[in-house]
Amino acid sequence: MTPEEVQALFTRSDGAYLFARWGRPIAPIVFGVTDETLQVVKGACEAVVALAGHKMAETDPELGANLMVFFFRDWGELLEVPDLGRMIDGLEPLVARLSADDANQYRVFRFDADGAIKAAFVFLRMDDALSEMPAETLALDQVARTVLLWSDTAFAERSPLAVAGERVILRPEIADVIRAGYDPVMPAVADDPSHALRLYARMGGGR
Template sequence: MSDITPERIEQFFTRSNGDYVFARWGRPVAPVVFGVEEETLVIVKSAIEACVAIAGHRIEEMDPELGTNLMVFFLSDWAELLDVPHMGDLIPELESRVATLQERNAHQYRAFRFDDAGAIKACFSFVRMGGAMDEVPAEVIALSQAVQAMLLWSDKEFTQDSPLAQTVEGTVVRPDVANVLRAAYDPLLPDAARDAAHALRLYARVIAG
């Protein structure tokens, strides 16, 4: 049981503009990974499976509408995105986005798509390797990306700290994050919410769990 508070749960989903915005997947996750060797591919898919299991959600080979809906890209330079066919269809204003990522020396970027009810229907996750990232174990990168793709966390969240923890068994999703992820997929809760009172409903399920 976590000592998490309702206020802390609200922070998880309060964006930098002050809006409370919660969204979870409204359909099974159908992942695909680009830019890695077979060994790393297994690690990334295992991490996604682990986070889907925590949530009590479902993973499938294909999405009937989109084919694959969780795309994870590994690259060495943001400029590579400009050469990927149809990437501009996935990421609006691609050139300016790439310029911003280069300017910030960013190592990761995620873009979500939502259905009419506000639920997540697709996530495009990008990881730029190189520099300090080359020293980070693949398991850590994969699990971090997976947990951040499962919910629309605040844009302020996990910028200064990791959603993961180190235990004697290895790298795991941080207990408080895992508890919120599990509670967020309670079937009695909505797929999307814009009212901060939703955080109280999450909190009730976290402490009950």
């Protein structure tokens, strides 16, 4: 990747640069799936977290679970989830907008006082497109999109995943960005585009 391509991954559609990683161990919980699929999602999370050199936990001392993944068939089902409206500001208009857009996925992040990620909500409406994806592929895709605060346009034209033989893996350059982003010498939060140059250097750029 070039430095410009790295910078684009965290440059939002409004032109602002914003990077954030998780500031605490990730404690996932999954709703709306079988136990088998639950283990697939947790396995994908463990793989990406290990790649990042980050940590997972059974529970978060403040929130219980801090990565919540919801599988459902209709956006309106979210309005029936107890207490979700207390955790997601403006849930009703959000559901109305996503329904009108015929969206099949959406992610909401929460941040700590320093700006690092402290919680994420992943909503997956299982339309035909998502239902056709193998569970392992869908889980890896969503965890990759949630492990960092990517730009809202980062994967609009190309998935973070790649096919290697019969397996689906993280694109090597995206894996490199994740590893670099979690390097202990790097900040957990950054809003200056020069941060992308530091990421690029940690990825071995220029070798």
